[in-house]
Amino acid sequence: MTGEALLQHYRTMPGFWDEMLSETGIRSEYRQVAATLQQLRTDDLLQKDRLAADLFMNQGITFTVYSEDKGIERIFPFDIIPRIIRAAEWEHIEKGIRQRLQALNLFLKDIYGNQQIIKDGIIPAELIASCPQYTREVHGIRPAHDIHVHIAGIDLIRGADGVFYVLEDNLRTPSGVSYMLENREVTKRLFPELLSGNKVQMVGNYPLMLHQNLVSLATRQIAQPVVVLLTPGIFNSAYYEHTFLARTMGIPLVEGRDLMVDNHKVYMKTTQGLQQVDVIYRRIDDEYLDPLVFRADSALGVSGLMSAYRKGNVVLVNAVGNGVADDKAIYAHVPDMIKYYLNEAPLIPNVPTYQMSDPDAFSHVFANIGSMVIKKTDQSGGYGMLMGNKAEERDIEVYRQQVAEDPRNFIAQPIITLSTVPCFLDGKLQSRHVDLRPFALCGPDGISIVPGGLTRVALREGSLVVNSSQGGGSKDTWIVDG
Amino acid sequence: MMLSRIADSLYWLDRYMERTDSILLILRTEYVLALDKGSEQPHSWRSVLEHFTPATESQILDWEYDTIRSLRHVITDADNNNSLRALLTRARENARGAQDQITKEMWEQVNHAYHSVNNPEFEKKLEGKDTLRLIDSMTEMITLYRGVTSSTMPRNMGWSFMNIGKHTERCMITLDMSNRYFREIGYDLNDARDILYWRQLLLSLSGYELHLKTYRNSQHTQNVADQVFLNRHFTRSLRYTLDKIGHYLQDVTDTNNPAEKDSLNRAFGRLHSKVRYAELDREGAFAPQQFITDIRNDLVRFTKLLTRVFFSYA
Structure with missing residues (x-):
């Protein structure tokens, strides 16, 4: 089949915003890509698809699926057609993320400090008190430069009206940045002329920005502070990303067993003896960080780490306790935080969210369940969700009981009409739903955001779940003038 | 300055790769010798099985004159924790643990070797007419690893x-x-x-x-x-x-x-x-x-x- 025929056969989904096609034809930012696709044949695209798969496999960008006691390595699915966003739209996204992170950092400083936002009645005290991610152990600890969120991955979606909405704030250990970078490297191999012809904004300097940011956080006044990346180990599903970042930043990749605490200082065990560590970019959840403070059965963390953190002898990135700010029930209050701390209106709106502890909201949600999604506030990755339009009566009843028993643990949102993009699947261009996770870095010198981010795509037909654990894949994301 | 764990991983990475290389050399020599002996005096794989595998005496008695069975045990058998597949898996685990200290090119070679021996086609080749070519292709992978390591590792x-x-x-x-x-x-x-x-x-x-x-x-x-x-x-x-x-x-x-x-x-x-x-x-x-x-x-x-x-x- 020719590329022209491929494009002609491409069908958008009624009621959804398509990133490539509008009612009047191909959007300006996609014109060059469409022109190139027209000149290619299906076989050319299949060959590029295979090349991409080989590149991912050879570099070990894989995850393991266990079946019949055998581990089978699979690559994270990658779709070769890029997702393209106009620079003008991106500028607005950047401003919105910057604004949101400023407010969230101020909220975390406040909530682990004198809690003025509660005293002023903006956020109900019981919402914080009942939040499992609120970490009493860090109350009163002021992280260096008062920065709690150093690295954020804020999930955005584009609705049917073409507007970007914030779906989720990931403020703990957001992952996926290595896929953003590797996707670009693979695209360079697949469509080199197209990349340079479109003047796509660069993402490759992210590791340098991150390294600079981490070094700037160190509290010891020395020329070369020791920065490390703490990983749970080779069996963690994001291990590839950990090695990728450590390698591209030139910092040691350590496991909990490589570190020890003595006299409230953290050291790593090297062939030259103990070396003091200044900054830990940890990819371990709070509860596994220190068995003396959190989970006693955790072998992933370091005993005494929290004491060194409390004394200010080591910087943890991200700070401990950030989960309270990206809790799904707190999420609904972020626009209020922006207004309260910055006296501004949110630049990127939230998806409307119903607190299930509100009896009116409870009734409304179950009366309109066919157009609602119910989410557990303490789960992520596409788990703990009920999609009202696809659920059976029995499942809805189970959720109704669970929500009634513990309403604080649930929120509901209208099912969002995630925008679609063309994907090259089974030799055809097919529309699939996507979201966008831009990565932002907050440091003493301000907030910087990499142009693009990770586009996650729900590869199953009709699916709105983009998580890799549930059949999702990814795409390269281009920011272009257009 | 280097983490002790990384030093350990690098030491074992090369031990496993060297062991794989050495066993491959021995297998190749024995296999070619087996071809020389003809059907009247079949070649015994006893010493290889004794030295490089945990095979029991009764297993050795069963397999020692069966070239393909013996090779399968040495190269891929899951119950042989010193099989070449197991050695490459361990080499890869060590490389993975030290990935920030080895070069990307090295990692890709180790990873490629691992995926090659775990490919479902691999065992089929072992039992077909391509046995010698298979052994040679594995040796080539190790040689490539050595070359890439030598030219890229600081x-x-x-x-x-x-x-x-x-x-x-x-x-x-x-x-x-x-x-x-x-x-x-x-x-x-x-x-x-x-x-x-x-x-x-x-x-x-x-x-x-x-x-x-x-x-x-x-x-x-x-x-x-x-x-x-x-x-x-x-x-x-x-x-x-x-x-x-x-x-x-x-x-x-x-x-x-x-x-x-x-x-x-x-x-x-x-x-x-x-x-x-x-x-x-x-x-x-x-x-x-x-x-x-x-x-x-x-x-x-x-x-x-x-x-x-x-x-x-x-």
Whole structure:
């Protein structure tokens, strides 16, 4: 089949915003890509698809699926057609993320400090008190430069009206940045002329920005502070990303067993003896960080780490306790935080969210369940969700009981009409739903955001779940003038 | 400065890769020999199964004349924790754990080797007519790994630990393989076996051509002993491997200056001297059995000390 025929056969989904096609034809930012696709044949695209798969496999960008006691390595699915966003739209996204992170950092400083936002009645005290991610152990600890969120991955979606909405704030250990970078490297191999012809904004300097940011956080006044990346180990599903970042930043990749605490200082065990560590970019959840403070059965963390953190002898990135700010029930209050701390209106709106502890909201949600999604506030990755339009009566009843028993643990949102993009699947261009996770870095010198981010795509037909654990894949994301 | 765990991983990465390489060389030699023997006198894989696998006596009796079954056990069997597949898996795990310290190119080679032996097509090739090609393709992967490592890995401490690992493993294999052949002749240096007997050992250690070029008289047993134990130019001899270990040991002890530097150097010095100052030509002064046992014990003692000094992070 020719590329022209491929494009002609491409069908958008009624009621959804398509990133490539509008009612009047191909959007300006996609014109060059469409022109190139027209000149290619299906076989050319299949060959590029295979090349991409080989590149991912050879570099070990894989995850393991266990079946019949055998581990089978699979690559994270990658779709070769890029997702393209106009620079003008991106500028607005950047401003919105910057604004949101400023407010969230101020909220975390406040909530682990004198809690003025509660005293002023903006956020109900019981919402914080009942939040499992609120970490009493860090109350009163002021992280260096008062920065709690150093690295954020804020999930955005584009609705049917073409507007970007914030779906989720990931403020703990957001992952996926290595896929953003590797996707670009693979695209360079697949469509080199197209990349340079479109003047796509660069993402490759992210590791340098991150390294600079981490070094700037160190509290010891020395020329070369020791920065490390703490990983749970080779069996963690994001291990590839950990090695990728450590390698591209030139910092040691350590496991909990490589570190020890003595006299409230953290050291790593090297062939030259103990070396003091200044900054830990940890990819371990709070509860596994220190068995003396959190989970006693955790072998992933370091005993005494929290004491060194409390004394200010080591910087943890991200700070401990950030989960309270990206809790799904707190999420609904972020626009209020922006207004309260910055006296501004949110630049990127939230998806409307119903607190299930509100009896009116409870009734409304179950009366309109066919157009609602119910989410557990303490789960992520596409788990703990009920999609009202696809659920059976029995499942809805189970959720109704669970929500009634513990309403604080649930929120509901209208099912969002995630925008679609063309994907090259089974030799055809097919529309699939996507979201966008831009990565932002907050440091003493301000907030910087990499142009693009990770586009996650729900590869199953009709699916709105983009998580890799549930059949999702990814795409390269281009920011272009257009 | 290097994490102890990383130093340990790099040391074992190269030990596993070296072991894989050595076993492949031995398999190739044995396989080609098996083709030479014809159907009247089938080739026995007993010594390979005994040395490099945990096969029980009854399994060996079942498999020793079945080339494909034996090869499958050595190369891929899941219940053989020293199979080439298991060795490459462990090499990859170590490379993965030290991924920020090795080059991307190296990692891709190790990863490629791992995926190749875990490909479902791999076992089919083993049982088809492509057995020799399969062994050669694996050897080629290891050779590529060596080449890529040599041309991309910085000559820093990581390189030194890798080389200590590689040469330690090589020294062990040479000791074990030599022991197997010398035991067969009662460790008698005056035994009059012809070169055909020794050819298999020399091919298994990639030293046959060097032997033909270097040794001209007919005292093959003494010549082989000289080559595999004392020849400074043979890359799998005890002398060569220990010289290399000494070189890289000096680098890591000088750089790290550990508290137990002197005892480590003494342990290695004793071992090295036994080989360096050994003499074959003095009548009755060289007892191969004692020599092999002593060197092996000293080498084990040295590696334990090395582990304690540099890798004891647990």
